[in-house]
Every structure is written in C-alpha cells, then in structure tokens.
Amino acid sequence: MKKSTRILCNGALATAVIAGLSAFASGYLTGAAPWPASGLTALATANGPVAGAPSVRKTLLGSAPAQARFDRIIVRYQDAAQTRSRPASVLGAVNAAATRAGLTGSRALAGHGASVLDVQHVRRLATGADVLRLSRGLDRGETDRLLAELRADPAVKYAQPDYLKQRLDFVPDDPRFDLQWHYTHPSAGIDAPAAWDTSHGDGVVVAVLDTGYLDHADLNANIVAGYDFIHDPDVGGDGDGRDADAHDPGDWVGGNPSSFHGTHVAGTVAALTNNGVGVAGVAFAAKVQPVRVLGHGGGYTSDIADAIVWASGGHVDGVPDNADPAEVINLSLGGSGSCSQDPVTQEAIDGAVARGVTVVVAAGNDNADAGFFSPASCKGVITVGASGIDGARSWFSNYGATVAVTAPGGNATSGSDPDDRWIWSLGNAGTQAPLPSPEGDRLMGMIGTSMASPHVAGVVALMQAAATEAGRPPLTPAQVKALLRGTVKPFTVVPPASKPQGPGIVDAAAAVHAATQEIPVDQGELLSNRVAIAGQTGAAGDARLFKIVVPAGMRSLNLRSYGGSGDVSIYIAYERVATPTLFDRKSAKPGTGEAVVITQPAAGTYYLSVVGESAFSGVSVLGVYQ
The missing domain is CATH 3.30.70 (Alpha-Beta Plaits)
Incomplete structure (x- = not known):
C-alpha cells in the first residue's frame, strides 16, 4: 500500500489531463467587493496546450477592502x-x-x-x-x-x-506541475504515506462547508449526502434556495471564472487513492459531506452558522436532520472582524464542539493577525496557517497567537512559478457552469490557507480512525488540537517572532501515531511554591492546565496569572481537573491579571486552568501557599 500510493503521488499523475485555470484574486476575508478581472481558462494535456486554447492573464493575490x-x-x-x-x-x-x-x-x-x-x-x-x-x-x-x-x-x-464571508485562495494558470509535494516532501510535506501505514480515515465523515461539490471520477465514491444552505437565490445562483442538492453550479462574478473551490478542498481531504486516476486525498477512505454555503459574492454568516449546526448533528428548522453527522468540519472561508464581533458563528461552533466535532478553519490570506478575522479567531477551533515548499511561512498567510498549526498552502508569487509552489487537487474545465463528468474533470492548482486547512481536516480524520482502530475512544476536539501541536515538524525557516504560526508544520504520521497511544487524564504542569511559569501563549478558547500540591497546615493559597497580553480567565478545582464547566472557584476579569485566594486550604492537589477569552501571549502563572 505504501509503495503504490507513493507511486501515485509522484508518478502516475504525470500522464493525467490537467487544467491550469487563470489566477484571480478573491474577495477572501472581506465582504461583497467584486474581484479583480481575471484571465481566461487554459487547458493542457501532458504533452502541451490544447490547440486553440485562449491566452491567459495572471492576477495574483490582492487585498480587498473590508465590507463597507x-x-x-x-x-x-x-x-x-x-x-x-x-x-x-x-x-x-x-x-x-x-x-x-x-x-x-x-x-x-x-x-x-x-x-x-x-x-x-x-x-x-x-x-x-x-x-x-x-x-x-x-x-x-x-x-x-x-x-x-x-x-x-x-x-x-x-x-x-x-457578514459576507469568502473562500480563501486563488487559482493559478500554470498547466503542468509536479503534484503533491505537500504530502511527501521530507521537511515541508505532511508525511502522508507514512501515516497511511496506520490509517486511511475509514468511517470518518468530514463536512466541507464551501461552494458545494462537482461530480468527479476521483471523488464520487467518497461523497455522502450533504445540503445546500444558501438561502438567498441571488447568492446561490441555482434558483432554488435551500435544498438537498449540494452540487456547485459555479460562483463566477462578472468576468471572473468559477473557482469550484469546494471540490478542490474536498479532493485534498478525501480524493480516491490508489485507483490510477487523478490525485490522492489525505484521508482517502473517509467520506466528504459537501455543505454548500458559498456562492456568487461569497456566503452569509447566517447560512454558515446554520450549516455548522446541521453538519455537527444539530437541528435546523425546515431542514431534515443530518443522517451522517460529521466528526470533522472544514471551513476554508473567512471574513474581516474578530469572532467577538461575530457571536452567531461562535455560538454555532460552541454547539459543534460540545457534540464532539473538531472544527478546522483557514487562518486567512491577508498577511495579518488572524485574531482580527472570523472564524479564524473563534474559540474551540483549530486555525491553520499556510507554508510553502521551502518549509517557511507562506508570504500571504495570516499569523498570530490564534494560529494553532501550519500546513502546506503553497507559496507562488507568479503564474509562471515552478510546479511545486502550488497545491493541486480536483476541479473542472468549465469557466462558469461546470462541464459534466468525466469530460469536465480536471486537476487544478491553487494556493491559500484554504488549501492548508483541508490538509489538517484530513489528518484529523486519519487520527480519529486510528484511535478507533486501536480500541480507544474518539478524541475530543481539545485532544486533537493538543496532539497536532505536540507532534509537528519544525519550520525549515522559523517565522519571525512578530508573525508566529504555531509550533510547526503538521506531521500526519506523528499525529496518527499519537492518536493510537493512551492519553493521560492528568496532564497538568506542576507548579512549585512561589516559582512562576512564564510564557503561556494560546488562542481564544485554548486552556493551559497546572497543578500545585499543598501540604497540610497552610493558612492560604494564592493562585494567579499576570503579565503578557490578551485576556484570560482562571478556573480552580480541588482534587480534579478544572475546566470552564467544572470548577470550584474562578477569576474572570478583563486582561491577564487574575487571582483566586483560598483561606485554610485542605491538603492535596489543586488544579488551575488558564483559558483564553481571546488570544493571549507571554502570560505567567504563579502559586503561593503559606
């Protein structure tokens, strides 16, 4: 299996028919501003351009103004x-x-x-x-x-x-690439082939909330029934509002071609593999549930919130309940404004996480702090930054304490850049409406944090399947995030301190192995009396757990956090792990300065959980008993 999949990734695709669609800058991260004009579509076979194919213009990533x-x-x-x-x-x-x-x-x-x-x-x-x-x-x-x-x-x-939210990528026009370095490159890839020795993602459903999906020979067998949540027919473009048909009719605007973005993302998650066709998916035995939320001009937050609820197994009035609730949700979309300004999205995510669903989101492509974008800054999600073939942060990727991990997203700066600066997956030869499969089936190259996020969603599917196959219970969203962060590859080029992107690049093989191991219940870091532990950093919703053992006969116990930046709360529990829903005492003031004082504490172990109300950095934790 390992040998054949490596052959597929590195060799078989050289003879496939590929399409390099013209690049266009999307309204990623912003509102309804129209995209810049794009070029036409270029089709190519392994032997060169199709006769009579039009010339192409290249338009690279460009910033779009915030929704006005x-x-x-x-x-x-x-x-x-x-x-x-x-x-x-x-x-x-x-x-x-x-x-x-x-x-x-x-x-x-x-x-x-x-x-x-x-x-x-x-x-x-x-x-x-x-x-x-x-x-x-x-x-x-x-x-x-x-x-x-x-x-x-x-x-x-x-x-x-x-808010209107947008997909987070753009499409290049280069017709030929060495494909899927992002799975196999020793330092910049996710090491998917080694992970496949343990897990293929069997039995896991990954919901892709995006532009919908296309029939494609390299994806059809891995699709389970989804839903079209676009309520406004002007955005939907298919003329029938919400319904059970999640096919992508195209998201073209003006002269810009359709992206077929959802199919590209879905292909990265779970394209069929070892079948002699197309490309390989990260979790090729998992199932993709297409949930259509993006259309012409983007997608409304209200539709996306309902879709998150439905995909995770919650009820939405007027929509049949989901027969196959997802274990993983991928959101390769976003908009400007922090999640604190987008409570309906946070509420929907809270519900999904409470149902045990891991939510993976793209950090965004604005070369800015992801804390200023939603859902990238929401609590409880795994926010993914992008890296390139050089193992360094992609030039466009958002960054900051909110970013949990990094995954391949490409780093091209020109339409003529080499093959290995793009991320390749499934697409279609159509420019507005898709052409029918199989004649319309193509491979498409894109770059963006939209491409990084489904790599991680696929790895999460591999992890959940591996845990189940090892006889262990499903991983909680918090456990998934901790294992991903604890098993990363180091950056080949470490991002500057002012632009952090988590601890490194996701390592599928290491994360899958960790998912098969026993996870200790008591993971608190031991505090010594009067000795501070500094440098606590995390995203909104992240928790850092500590414990301190108090001897008998003490008059008081003072547990506190201070310094650094951001906003945290602390939760205290005696002889059990403290969480925001299970605690004895708490302190929740604005900022990082929190304190709980217990007089005449009983002897034993006290747990202190530091939880980010927003992203936080450089926070110190201290316990003093006397």
Whole structure:
C-alpha cells in the first residue's frame, strides 16, 4: 500500500489531463467587493496546450477592502426573553432602534433618494437568532448606530451584521506541475504515506462547508449526502434556495471564472487513492459531506452558522436532520472582524464542539493577525496557517497567537512559478457552469490557507480512525488540537517572532501515531511554591492546565496569572481537573491579571486552568501557599 500510493503521488499523475485555470484574486476575508478581472481558462494535456486554447492573464493575490455596507443583521435575545423574539416583536424592535439611530427621519432619507428604510424578517436560525433584511445597505457608521441601539436592550444577547464571508485562495494558470509535494516532501510535506501505514480515515465523515461539490471520477465514491444552505437565490445562483442538492453550479462574478473551490478542498481531504486516476486525498477512505454555503459574492454568516449546526448533528428548522453527522468540519472561508464581533458563528461552533466535532478553519490570506478575522479567531477551533515548499511561512498567510498549526498552502508569487509552489487537487474545465463528468474533470492548482486547512481536516480524520482502530475512544476536539501541536515538524525557516504560526508544520504520521497511544487524564504542569511559569501563549478558547500540591497546615493559597497580553480567565478545582464547566472557584476579569485566594486550604492537589477569552501571549502563572 505504501509503495503504490507513493507511486501515485509522484508518478502516475504525470500522464493525467490537467487544467491550469487563470489566477484571480478573491474577495477572501472581506465582504461583497467584486474581484479583480481575471484571465481566461487554459487547458493542457501532458504533452502541451490544447490547440486553440485562449491566452491567459495572471492576477495574483490582492487585498480587498473590508465590507463597507450591510443590508442584513442578526439579533439574538437572551434565552429568558425568547417570547420577545417573535418575528413581529423583532421587527418592531429593529424599526424603533432605526428611528432612535436617526436612520428613518427626513435627514436620513435625504441622502438615500428618499427611500424608506424597510425591515423584513428573513428567518430564525438554529441558534435561536433572527436574520433581518434591510431595504438599503447601511454604511459602517449607520450600522454601528443601529446595532448600538439594539444592544442597549438588556434582553438582547447580541446584535451583529450578517457578514459576507469568502473562500480563501486563488487559482493559478500554470498547466503542468509536479503534484503533491505537500504530502511527501521530507521537511515541508505532511508525511502522508507514512501515516497511511496506520490509517486511511475509514468511517470518518468530514463536512466541507464551501461552494458545494462537482461530480468527479476521483471523488464520487467518497461523497455522502450533504445540503445546500444558501438561502438567498441571488447568492446561490441555482434558483432554488435551500435544498438537498449540494452540487456547485459555479460562483463566477462578472468576468471572473468559477473557482469550484469546494471540490478542490474536498479532493485534498478525501480524493480516491490508489485507483490510477487523478490525485490522492489525505484521508482517502473517509467520506466528504459537501455543505454548500458559498456562492456568487461569497456566503452569509447566517447560512454558515446554520450549516455548522446541521453538519455537527444539530437541528435546523425546515431542514431534515443530518443522517451522517460529521466528526470533522472544514471551513476554508473567512471574513474581516474578530469572532467577538461575530457571536452567531461562535455560538454555532460552541454547539459543534460540545457534540464532539473538531472544527478546522483557514487562518486567512491577508498577511495579518488572524485574531482580527472570523472564524479564524473563534474559540474551540483549530486555525491553520499556510507554508510553502521551502518549509517557511507562506508570504500571504495570516499569523498570530490564534494560529494553532501550519500546513502546506503553497507559496507562488507568479503564474509562471515552478510546479511545486502550488497545491493541486480536483476541479473542472468549465469557466462558469461546470462541464459534466468525466469530460469536465480536471486537476487544478491553487494556493491559500484554504488549501492548508483541508490538509489538517484530513489528518484529523486519519487520527480519529486510528484511535478507533486501536480500541480507544474518539478524541475530543481539545485532544486533537493538543496532539497536532505536540507532534509537528519544525519550520525549515522559523517565522519571525512578530508573525508566529504555531509550533510547526503538521506531521500526519506523528499525529496518527499519537492518536493510537493512551492519553493521560492528568496532564497538568506542576507548579512549585512561589516559582512562576512564564510564557503561556494560546488562542481564544485554548486552556493551559497546572497543578500545585499543598501540604497540610497552610493558612492560604494564592493562585494567579499576570503579565503578557490578551485576556484570560482562571478556573480552580480541588482534587480534579478544572475546566470552564467544572470548577470550584474562578477569576474572570478583563486582561491577564487574575487571582483566586483560598483561606485554610485542605491538603492535596489543586488544579488551575488558564483559558483564553481571546488570544493571549507571554502570560505567567504563579502559586503561593503559606
């Protein structure tokens, strides 16, 4: 098996028909701004370009401005106030808030062609929040005023824009590559062939929340039923709203071709392998559940939140329950604004994690701190940065304490760059609508953190299958994250201290092996009396566990965190591991300065858990008994 898969990765694809689609810069990480103009499609065989193929233009990654206008908002009432969140009540509350915000009077109308601001109730989300559509887009200042008025009501749990999120990549136009170095390169790859000696991902379902999927000879057998969650027909482009057909009709905008992004991502997760066709998937015996959330111009946060709930086994009104809930969710998408500004996404992720589902997300391609993007900065996720063939951080990749690990995402800077600067997976020869399979089947090269994330999602599937085959219980999302971080390969070129990307590049073989081993329940780091442990760093939701053994006869015990940057809370428990849901004492003030003092402590072991309310760095932990 190992020998044949290596032959497939390194040799068989040299004779496959491939397509190098023209590069285009997506609206990744931002709102609905149109993408720059792109070139035409170039098709090629192993022997050269197809006769008559059009010439190609190359457009590389480019920054897109943050979403400037919002015509949809999401409002969630406190659970105790749900009777106030009936559609008519919500409409009345939003209209009243708009009036107080100065958005409906004569002055407001004067600047908008005398159009009245009308509010329509769109639907209730699975999280309990309501989506409302405004008759005109509000600029950032108007939106902030409206939301401030809504948030002033103590019965409102949160109010936020219904952000548009985007896929995180672009497509190159180079017709020929040495494919899948990202699995096999000794220092820059994930060492997939060695992992396959232990696990193929059998029995694991990976939900890919993306543009949907295409019928493709190298993927069809690994697809399980998904769903199309795009509610707005203008975004969906298939004319039928939400339904059980998750096929990708194309996401073209203006002159830009369709990306077929979801199929590329799905192929990295679980393309068929050792079948003499196409490329290999990381977890080629796993199943992909395509969940369509991105269409023309991106995808609404409200649709993505419902899709996260459904994919993880939760209930969404009006949608049949998921017959095959996923163990892993991949989100190769994102938008500007931290997760603290996107509570509906955090709430959906919290539900997924509570159901035992590991959520893997792309860090983003803005060469910026991932803490300023969602869902990259959400609690409980595994945020993935990108690296290139040189084993270094990709030039476009987001970074920061929020990034848990790094995986191959490519590092090309030009459409004529060498083969091994791209990530290759499945695609289609169509430019707008896809061409039917098999004649439309192609391989496509892309770069982006969108390509890094499914590598990790596939590795998680390998880990879960390996744990089960070893007779162990499924790994929790926290255990998955800890094992991935603890088994990485070092960077060939270490990122600068100002742009960290986690401890290294994911090592599939080492992570799979670790998943088969017993995981100790008591993993706390031992604190010595009056000796601080410095340098604690993590993402929002990450926990660092410590323990201190207190002798008999002590008058007091002081447990504290301090210094560094970010925001943490501490949780304390006696003779058991402390968590945010199981503790005896806690301290949860803004910042990193937290303290719990226990008078006349009983002799024994006290556990202290430091949990990131946001990303944190350089925090010290201290225990003092006397």
